Amino acid sequence: MTPSRDVEPAKPVQLDKRRMILDAAVVAFATRGFHACRVSDIADEANVAYGLVYHYFRSKDEVLDTLFLERWDVLLEVIAEIDAQPLPAREKLRAIASFIIESYRHDPDLMKVIIVEVTRAANSFGRTHLAKIREAYALIADIVGKAQADGTFRTAVTPTFAALAFYGAIEQVLTGWIFDTLPQGEAEFDQAKAFIVETICGGLDAAAVR
């Protein structure tokens, strides 16, 4: 359940041109942004000819689509796996936050692209993936819902809402790192994992009257 499960371990001399293009696209999109990034930037970064991008992908959009879906599907799987384990809800949420933050630590460019260009760009590109994105919310909401049913979590808010707040907190943190408005580093990564769970599960109130 490491975040690198679908990534080649050592990145030897790349022979799969399609993969090379995708990896180059991550760098290109992360560096210049999807819109400002020309297809030729991707090709240059990948050291392949212009048209090869169009040999493997129908359009520049499809490149981003592929990048997002590849990674998001992993996320969905991981959440499902975490949920299948015999853990307290709080631990499940911690594992999810952990996985996402580890994903960022492992490949910040890819996460930047996914969050900035897809997840947070629901108006333009993300619209296509709204359903996919909501699947993640639904899985998280499900975890919350079950915890409420067994009494582990309070029922003060709906599971849907709790999932929104949980994912929203993670996204804000990642956005902070991505745009350098928040300090980042090993310590911050670990702290963030703890803080997200602490905030959402523990709440801010000192006096918890329940």
Added chain:
Amino acid sequence: MTPSRDVEPAKPVQLDKRRMILDAAVVAFATRGFHACRVSDIADEANVAYGLVYHYFRSKDEVLDTLFLERWDVLLEVIAEIDAQPLPAREKLRAIASFIIESYRHDPDLMKVIIVEVTRAANSFGRTHLAKIREAYALIADIVGKAQADGTFRTAVTPTFAALAFYGAIEQVLTGWIFDTLPQGEAEFDQAKAFIVETICGGLDAAAVR
């Protein structure tokens, strides 16, 4: 402290062309998105000539800039005002969430533009406004910090982090309404105000061992 403080009460026959252009831009940007929206779309919507937009604004960007700053400055002021009042931190947060949600209720198009095209689009456009956006976080963090100092809030997480989570929750909810992945209506608006505070302040855990 109503969200409409800066909006004309009755909207008479508009005579101020600059204002007409701004209002038209809200509609145009909300409808087509900032990128897909041509300057001529704004002009058409405002029923003014093409070039007049450039008489009042240096560029298409400046139109969005203006829209954002006008509104965001109100938000900053309001937060400061709320903070100045003798209220418990939890009530301050509730008032802030309430103001933002009321803003959306009052002018969903404007909030859609601000969130979708600026706040959540930090890579392209929002980059310019990152500092401004952080001001809001800082004000919220300050409220949290003071509450931690006086013992009202726990110190389990940093004020910065708490602010992030709080604003992240609000933004996710608004995003859900904007993209119709969340039901919206009077009841939902009120519920959201309560849930945001409940989640962030109260936490999910049933057993609060403090």
Added chain:
Amino acid sequence: MTPSRDVEPAKPVQLDKRRMILDAAVVAFATRGFHACRVSDIADEANVAYGLVYHYFRSKDEVLDTLFLERWDVLLEVIAEIDAQPLPAREKLRAIASFIIESYRHDPDLMKVIIVEVTRAANSFGRTHLAKIREAYALIADIVGKAQADGTFRTAVTPTFAALAFYGAIEQVLTGWIFDTLPQGEAEFDQAKAFIVETICGGLDAAAVR
């Protein structure tokens, strides 16, 4: 009923940019062919900027469309006018052939474009104008039909067919001139007018057994 009815007599310094673009397009299309002709070739020829072509026309296609329709509508009008006159059918046909050939004499580039890129290119571009082109056939067929009814023309072939043969002969002659496989000049123009009528009306047979 001169072929120049819709053309400015003296071509002074052109002020109407739309007209300049159309006239430039005639030259550009005639010189390089529609497909090989870039929009920039038109703009260069017209001494205007690239984008102005798109200010006045939605696409390169629309430029050709406009050129064709402008001229073809004149042709249709002229044929109708000729038909309205109290002339023997043979004279009507002569007048039509004459008008078309004079059109070519007056503006060979325009006729080249119309014939080569529209009329004879029914697969690509002309398809759009098939109906318009058939209107001309129908008008001619009508002339033949009336002549058959009053006994001036034989009824050996259908009017439709006669119109086809008549127009086909004209088009072949023009094509010959356009591609320089047929000598052209004042004498040839006049001869062609006579020959077309002579062939279609008189027939080749020496012994007319009727």
Added chain:
Amino acid sequence: MTPSRDVEPAKPVQLDKRRMILDAAVVAFATRGFHACRVSDIADEANVAYGLVYHYFRSKDEVLDTLFLERWDVLLEVIAEIDAQPLPAREKLRAIASFIIESYRHDPDLMKVIIVEVTRAANSFGRTHLAKIREAYALIADIVGKAQADGTFRTAVTPTFAALAFYGAIEQVLTGWIFDTLPQGEAEFDQAKAFIVETICGGLDAAAVR
């Protein structure tokens, strides 16, 4: 002298890939038009790989070239054969019209391609074949010329012109069928053969004063 002289009688399982490609090209060109047809469309239609087209032909143009020349040479031969027979000129013309129309009946796609993409497209592609096309005119003109010399045909028009009119009529009819602006079927095919000769040889005039 059947139009199918150069076509395999039974079309068994095709083994000659070159032939398969040519046959596929006829379908592909007829369906999409030469310009809109990609080399891969030909390959797909022929069920062969992309590059094989380039093994047998230097270019996409050469495929069309080959198609045209194969067929046009047959036409030239046939016209020569017809002329060599001891027939009245009118019968020779009828035989020629008949052969061309039968060719269309037998393989409408091939004739469509030849007429639409070569014969009527003299600006782009046909230019290369202008000389070849004129050979046919010359052979027909020769028939007319000899008939004028022996008094069978009148000398009112030049043989060249007569050939132009004759071929022009045929081409217009075929074009009508190709673009479905003229009804087609067995009866129409036969009628057309008669009408072409009747028009060109007999003329339209009721009173032939010779």
Added chain:
DNA sequence: GATGAATGAGATTTCATTCAT
């Protein structure tokens, strides 16, 4: 012969911005 991955030149079209009136 056969395959299809790889190349890259090239053209249309869009649209923000300028500017003369």
Added chain:
DNA sequence: TATGAATGAAATCTCATTCAT
């Protein structure tokens, strides 16, 4: 102020052709 004609840079995508296997 107000207009909208004029400008031209820029980027996607297509597809004929080449070539290594």
